[in-house]
Amino acid sequence: MLLDAQLRYAGMNQAYLDVTHRTREALLGQPVMQAFDAGPGEEAPENAKQLAASFEKVLTTGQPDHLAVLHYPIPIEQADGTVAYDDRYWSCTHTPIKDAEGRVTHILQHTSDITELERLRRQVGRLRPEDAPSALDSLIGGGMFRRAMSVQADNRRLETERRQLLDMFMQTPGFVAVLNGPQHVIQLHNGAYGQLIGHRDVVGKPIREALPELAGQGYYDFLDEVLATGEPFQGRQSPVQLQQTPNGLLTTRYLNFIYQPIRDDEGQIVGVFVQGHDVTDTVQAAERQKLMIDELNHRVKNTLATVQSIAMQTARSHEDPRSFAETFQSRILSLSHTHDLLTRSHWEGADLREVLEHETTAHGLHRLTLNGPNVALDPAMAVSLGMIFHELATNAAKYGALTPGDGRVLVDWSLADLTDPQLVIFWRETGGPSVAQPERRGFGSRLIERNVRHDLAGTVQMHYRDDGFTAEIAIPLNKEVG
Structure with missing residues (x-):
């Protein structure tokens, strides 16, 4: 029937x-x-x-x-x-x-x-x-x-x-495939192998036809060697360029794999058994971890150097231990505040307005007017500007517009020359006591000038006038700050 x-x-x-x-x-x-x-x-x-x-x-x-x-x-x-x-x-x-x-x-x-x-x-x-x-x-x-x-x-x-x-x-969770004969014809593969190669229809095709992007990457040679010698070949965290989407760009994956010879009843090598795991996530996680450790070491060194500089310069300006301790503590706290702000963004950066508010809030935000667009600062720039704003606010509280009274501080900033962007910050104090040019430059002034000119590659102009202190800071935004 x-x-x-x-x-x-x-x-x-x-x-x-x-x-x-x-x-x-x-x-x-x-x-x-x-x-x-x-x-x-x-x-x-x-x-x-x-x-x-x-x-x-x-x-x-x-x-x-x-x-x-x-x-x-x-x-x-x-x-x-x-x-x-x-x-x-x-x-x-x-x-x-x-x-x-x-x-x-x-x-x-x-x-x-x-x-x-x-x-x-x-x-x-x-x-x-x-x-x-x-x-x-x-x-x-x-x-x-x-x-x-x-x-x-x-x-x-x-x-x-x-x-x-x-x-x-x-x-099986790892990728496996069976390749037959000298042309390495793909006879069988599992789902993990299909996912690795972008779910292409490769069964019955020689490896060079099925995965042409492997040319020049050595994998054809590895297979030929296993077939010729009968010796397994093992790769660990081997990079491979694969086209995982039709007509798409090549994607780098990292593989742990082994090619093993397949023998018939007479002991003749008739094919290659492919087995392995895609360890791309593991490799990339290790690379990210190394990058984070290197970045952490860099930041710690920079921070320690900054703390050392603050300690030495503060000591030069304060012979009294108590006065030194108070000033030094306030500057370290300023540095800590900026670090806290950056930690919230996983050290990807901070906004200029946030840095300003963070360093001046202790003096009463009702006495400060902040005006300007959103400006994203990288971590190093945020740390330097945080210390600058701390010194400006501290000086204003000791000698200028933020002393007891009705004085105010106006901070305006803008972006100039968008082809080569420049950040221009104008700090102006009004309504406070008259100020005069100091007879000698204190650590605060030196820190401001050093951070602007050395760390930020910018310029700063500070003026002491009867109607109040002003400072104009211009810094480029496209410079690498270390």
């Missing part, structure tokens, strides 16, 4: 109709597993499962399958409408029929009714040993059937184990 790919009857000969007691019209188009259900009994579900598995194997592999012995009763409707089962044994061959593209479109089942042979085997099995003909017992009772049943059981066991092994192969 003939089944289509959905296991529905497409045709049968008269012998099949005679043995099943059915008509052609009753069977055509009917699913075979519904037309015959293997009957009652404990063995029935397993018998039906065995038959269905054979059909599925033919559809999946495109290869014939054989059932040496299949116990499958035939239901026969009686005159009174009841159904009786005619106990039958069969030997079956299932052969695929394919179209021009190689797809299985039908299954041809050829069966031999071996029921009488099975009954004879059972009769022989019931004879006493001295009464049983030894040749017949060897042929029917003990030999042929037992061998056929044993081979069939082994085949089913091996098929189950093969499927389990294939499932494990396909579901």
Whole structure:
């Protein structure tokens, strides 16, 4: 009889109709597993499962399958409408029929009714040993059937184990692939390998055709070497350029992998087994960690140098230990405030207005007017400007507009020359006591000038006038500040 790919009857000969007691019209188009259900009994579900598995194997592999012995009763409707089962044994061959593209479109089942042979085997099995003909017992009772049943059981066991092994192969978290022959034709790969290469249709293609972007990266040579020498090749954190999207740019991935030779029964090398893991995330995390450690070391050195400079300059300006301690502590706190501000942004930078507010809030924001656009500062620039604003605010609180009274501080800033951006900050004090040019430059003035000119590569002009102190600072925004 003939089944289509959905296991529905497409045709049968008269012998099949005679043995099943059915008509052609009753069977055509009917699913075979519904037309015959293997009957009652404990063995029935397993018998039906065995038959269905054979059909599925033919559809999946495109290869014939054989059932040496299949116990499958035939239901026969009686005159009174009841159904009786005619106990039958069969030997079956299932052969695929394919179209021009190689797809299985039908299954041809050829069966031999071996029921009488099975009954004879059972009769022989019931004879006493001295009464049983030894040749017949060897042929029917003990030999042929037992061998056929044993081979069939082994085949089913091996098929189950093969499927389990294939499932494990396909579901392993690492990528795996089987490459065949000197051209390294990709015979099989799992989902992780498909994800790595961008889910391309590569099965049946040589590696050089399937993954042409590997040319010049050494991987073809590694495979050739394994095939030629029989020695495995192992790579650790090896960079590879892959095109993971159609017509997309090459992406760098890092792989731990091993190429192992595959040998046939005679020991000849016939292919390469590829197995590995994509460790890109691990490699990139290690690189980020190293970068962060290097950056941390750089920042700590800079901070320690700044603290050392503050300590030395403050000591020069304050002979009294108590005065030194107060001034030094305030400057270290200023540095700490700016670091706190940068920590909130994971040291990616800070906004100019935030830095100004952070360094002047202790003097009362109602006495300060801040006016200007949002300006993003990198970490080094934020630290330097934070210390500058701290010194300006401290001097204003000691001698200028932020002393007790009605004085105010106006801070305006703007961006000039957008092709080569410059940040211009204008600090102006008003309403406070008159100020005069100091007889000597204190540490605060030196710190401001040093930070602007040395650290920020800018310029600063400070004026002490009767109507209040002013400072104009201009710094470039495109300079690397270290």
